[in-house]
Amino acid sequence: MKAFQIAEYGSTPALVDIDLPPLGPTEVRVAIEACGLNFADTLMIRGQYQERPVPPVTLGMEMAGTVTAIGAEVAGLAPGDRVAAFNGQDGLAEEANLHADRCVPLPDGMSALHAAAFQVAYGTSHMALDHCAKLQPGERLVVTGAAGGVGLTAVEIGALMGAEVIAIARGANKLEVARAAGANHVIDAESEDIRGQLKALGGADVVYETIGGAVFNACFRATNPEGRILAIGFASGDVPQIPANHLLVKNLSVIGLYWGGYLKFRPAVLTGSLSHLMRWYEDGKLSPHVSHVLPLDRADEALNLIRQRKSTGKIVVTMR
Structure with a gap:
């Protein structure tokens, strides 16, 4: 599959072919449809973000898509479920293995585009x-x-x-x-x-x-x-x-x-906040603003829009 990666911190990101590892017992495999970009992605490339996963790193912190497979110990999610996830990485790829507890089911009326721009x-x-x-x-x-x-x-x-x-x-x-x-x-x-x-x-x-x-x-x-x-x-x-x-x-x-950081020390506060926000979205009280939508092969161009402050609201990269 295609993934937009850095080989090491400070290197130029590139679109590469990779294979996903086997699915873990508490993970779900997600076919990613859209990935929301953040200023933090530009910091990740330079190695200046709070989290520093071991390279190579697939960029993209938040994503939305459809579950295609689940690990043996996963409950509450099934193939075909539409989810959003904040994973800190792995969003700029066609698929990802994600911990099930990072995945939030989407309301029926929320598009992948809005979901990727939301969390x-x-x-x-x-x-x-x-x-x-x-x-x-x-x-x-x-x-x-x-x-x-x-x-x-x-x-x-x-x-x-x-x-x-x-x-x-x-x-x-x-x-x-x-x-x-x-x-x-x-x-x-x-x-x-x-x-x-x-x-x-x-x-x-x-x-x-x-x-x-x-x-x-x-x-x-x-x-x-x-x-x-x-x-x-x-x-x-x-x-x-x-x-x-x-x-x-x-x-x-x-x-x-x-x-x-709340995912590590008070996850209930974060998930409770997201649940509240999802209700506001369903009630029509929130309207995500996406100024640019670009395909995966233009991910570097999308990141440059953030670096050059040429966007408003969110930029979303789509996989297909």
Whole structure:
């Protein structure tokens, strides 16, 4: 079968032919239909992601498809079931052997395209805003990178939770995408005085921060007393250094979130969040935004769209 792999960290990914190993007793084999890409995939290639599986590594952290075979000890899944999975790797391939407990059955009305774009982005934002920050109706939520894969879902979920949402993104097109997702106010990330604009709108009660660097610093300085700052990522490459004395004076909390880490130490929190999100999807309350769909043989082009910040929402690679 075809798989998009790196032979070692820092090498150029390539489409190669591989054979799957025998199916383990607790695994299911999935014919992959679609794989959602994330900024983290670009970090994985460079060996800069939190997880470092032993190379060669098939890229693609989240996927959707159909179960074709099950291991001897698997219960609750059967060939023909449609599932999504977050596996951290193996998504950019025609098939994968996945642990059964990583697979989430799909609602009848959810396409593989939406399913592949759903778990990481919506899961991260819901866990961050609900479980970590405990966002309340009427609070002012600032989202940076607001037209990106996770940022756009934070705008959508924040609005659904009753927050007043301020979206920060780069350029008129991305700001319009964020506004369409539910943002009440928008600020161009290239503005010279982000802090001043945030203060003029009343400051931030919760900050969903994906960029780092100067954007983080502007939001930090515009956060209200008892505000919560969610450290989601550092797309700028500049990891901010937080002055602890400012945390003390303003009674601020900074909360880090690595969504995939919950699979190891509190999986029930993560699966409960996903179940809640699936219900919202079935009720028509969530609408995944996929800006680009490309085939597997153009996976590197798809990753370049992320590197060059030319996408909004999610990019999905299809296998067939």
